[in-house]
Amino acid sequence: MGRPFNAIQETMLLAITEAFFADRVMAIPPEQVVDNIQHQFGLIEGSARDTIGLSLYALGAALGGPLFLLKSPRERMEVIEERLAKSQIDLLQDLARTRGVIYAGYYGHWEGCTEEDNLHNPVLNQIGFVLPKYRVRNPATDVEIKPQYERELTHKDFVGHGAVPASVGVIVVGSGAGGAVAAATLAKKWGHDVLVIEAGAHYPSTRITHEERRxxxxxxxxGALQTSRDNDFIIFQGRCVGGSTVINNGIALRMKEPGLTHPQARDVFLDWESIGAPVDEAAFNAAYESIEERLEIGEIEHRSGRNNGPHLLNGWKLHAAATGDPRDQTAITRWFKKNYGPASAGAHCAYCGYCNTGCPYGRKHGMAQSYLLDARKAGARILAEATVRRILWRDSEDGDGRKVATGVEVELEDGSTCRIAATTGVVVAAGTMASSRLLDDSGIENTGRDISLNIACPVVGLMPPGHQVNAWDEDQMATYVDRGDFLIESHFQPPMSMSTLMPGWGPEHHRRMLNYNRLASAGVLFPADRCGRLEGGKLAFKLSPHVELPLLRRALAALIDVHFRNGAIEVYPALARGDTLYPGMDVDAFLKDRIREADDVTLSSSHPHGGNCMNADPKKGVVDLDCRVHGTANVLVTDASVLPSCIRVNAQLTTMAMARYATARADPFA
Incomplete structure (x- = not known):
């Protein structure tokens, strides 16, 4: 594996690293940080290396070129703070986001291959982090951290690239929440005549480790560096067998459920009906129930989020009592329902805190541990590391002007291409953006429009000295508050990921990370309804200064108050400048001044939906009310891209339910 960054780029990485840790005690030398960055980007497939490489050239110019390199580390940090941290210029704000690369190189330091090799990892030891293998658990009250590998696909479940079938009945593109459920449902009808094609590789639990960077x-x-067109948002999506269910937190919320949804939250089913996309609510709820039964979805065990989870619930109770706002007081405050385990399989979540980089213990009940196994049992086959480039067509023989899919063109891992015929139909379920690109490349018009996001923004609180939260020894996401217009979700991350979302610059950022054990964290989740579209294959997404930005400020103000009321002595909202907030500050005025556009704050989404929206009118949507692509006879879309408007809550369960809803009919292609 080569070094992706050249000598000039490496010099800039080293200079910035030295500046960021000026006057701080580093557990590893700056040169090792640069080596770590080279190693991590050498692992990434895609455009991230080129993008960061170009950014390093631009950074060098923005910071003063050779003169910057001649300054001392402390002087360099002063230049960085003045020109990047405090800048309101969009280009410089975009360049400032490369700070996360340096922090990932430091806090993602990994030695050798195994946890044993990292028992004395100097960076992890510096911040007080203990790898799961070495955590002390009480066998009487805690779950033992050990593997449960009974539910795994094996190499026998996959079609070799030398044995790709020439023809099958149904081709399912994508193996995530939408594709796996569709494949299992259809395989029960057509058995071995179903082929699932997945662009990513297979990473069973046995291949997943705690090396975050890998x-x-x-x-x-x-490599988790997918951004919107203007770099305002990071979009997290899985690229592996099982899709995003491999790297999510398993949260399973319905769009609408009495007692679990705020009573004043908008009714998404009515929204869909109002825009020309009515669904049979009873049938959709039946689909929810089917998914929940198969995955044995239930409320997580409270011991799995014993510190950071209650921090949010207790803080919200105090916040609501202080505001007296009826909407705050009627907010839903709950522990999450998830598809972990289930307990009946002896696979309780071991709450190691690494959900977002895959479960190495086989305890997450994702698609590779459930619906893909069901599909295989019914006779379906799986082809991994193969990218569907376009759908192949012929004209309908009925003379009705519709297109009939005859198969797909596939690019294999070695760059060769082949064609696979589909005698019954094609199901597209590659995710909001990949499905939109595929349909567009296949000649379908109006794809990639009306994309919605549930947007997340983190806020970290520092608890007083002696108050050890140790939130890293828990389920990453345990509890939530549904206020109707926004949600707040408790969350925490392992060191590398936590360092990249932690606001702050240079020595101040390092100080915050040294208090890792005293940090409590949560994030706001707010809806941005149909604000995006694909342009040149990339997501263009703009927040309204009159709708989404005021909502973001209001949600952040509530969460900041939650932290303070539950005892935090400092709070760090994810602002580009990395400000520290203290009790007694006028938070509303502060946020109004600091957040004027999306560039001013760190925003991300793991829930993109829309792009191929359902609508009865082909001029307003890509698929009809049965999820069949308008103007085609036998192509279905069964992923989050068909959701007509923002669903407001985490998208996993609704995506699965939509796939079930679309394919449960006797013949979905009829």
Missing amino acids: MTAKLFVN
């Missing part, structure tokens, strides 16, 4: 590089689209 798992992030291999399991995410573009």
Whole structure:
């Protein structure tokens, strides 16, 4: 594996690393940080390396070129703070986001291959982090951290690239939440005549480790560095067998459920009906129930989020009592329902805190541990590391003007291409953006429009000295508050990921990370309804200064108050400048001044939906009310891209339900 960054780029990486840790005690030398960055980007497939490489050239110019390199580390940090951290210029704000690359190179430091090799990892020891293998658990009250490998696909479940079938009945493109459920449902009808094609590789639990940098590089689209067109948002999506269910937190919320949805939250089913996309609510709820039964979805065990989870619930109770706002007081405050385990399989979640880089213990009940196994049992086959480039067509013999899919063109891992015929139909379920690109490349018009996001923004609180939260020894996401217009979700991350979302610059950022054990964290989740579209294959997405930005400020203000009321002495909202907030500050005024556009804050989404929206009118949507692509006879779309408007909550369960809803009919292609 070569070094992706050249000598000039490496010099800039070293200079910035030295500046970021000026006057701080580093557990590893700056040169090792640069080596770590070279190693991590060498693992990533996609455009991330080129993008960061170009950014390093631009950074060098923005910071003063050779003169910057001649300054001392402390002087360099002063230049960085003045020109990047405090800048309101979009280009410089975009360049400032490369700070996360340096922090990932430091806090993602990994030695050798195994946890044993990292028992004395100097960076992890510096911040007080203990790898799961070495955590002390009480056998009487805690779950033992050990593997449960009874539910795994094996190499026998996959079609070799030398044995790709020339023809099958149904081709399913994508193996995530939408594709796997569709494949299992259809395989029960057509058995071995179903072929699932997945662009990513297969990473069973036995291949997943706690080396964050490797798992992030291999399991995410573009190494978890996929951004919107203007770099305002990071979009997290899985690229592996099982899709995003491999790298998510298993959260399973319905769009609408009495007692679990805020009573004043908008009714998404009515929204869909109002825009020309009515669904049979009873049938959709039946689909929810089918998924919940198969995955044995239930409320997580409270011991799995014993510190950071209650921090949010207790803080919200105090916040609501202080505001007296009826909407705050009627907010839903709950522990999450998830598809972990289930307990009946002896696979309780071991709450190691690494959900977002895959579960190495086989305890997550994702698609590779459930619906893909069901599909295989019914006779379906799986072809991995194969990318469907376009759908092949012929004209309908009925003379009705519709297109009939005859198969797909596939690019294999070695770059060769082949064609696979589909005698019954094609199901597209590659995710909001990949499905839109595929349909567009296949000649379908109006794809990639009306994309919605549930947007996340983190806020970290520092608890007083002596108050050890140790939130890293828990389920990453345990509890939530549904206020109707936004949600707040408790969350925490392992060191590398936590360092990249932690706001702050240079020595101040390092100080915050040294208090890792005293940090409590949560994030707001707010809807941005149909604000995006694909342009040149990339997501263009703009927040309204009159709708989404005021909502973001209001949600952040509530979460900041939650932290303070539950005892935090400092709070770090994810602002580009990395400000520290203290009790007694006028938070509303502060946020109004600091957040004027999306560039001013760190925003991400793991829930893109829309792009091929359902609508009865072909001028307003890509698929009809049965999820069949308008103007075609036998192509279905069964992933989040068909959702007509923003669903407001985490998208996994609704995506699965939509796939079930679309394919449960006797003949979905009829």
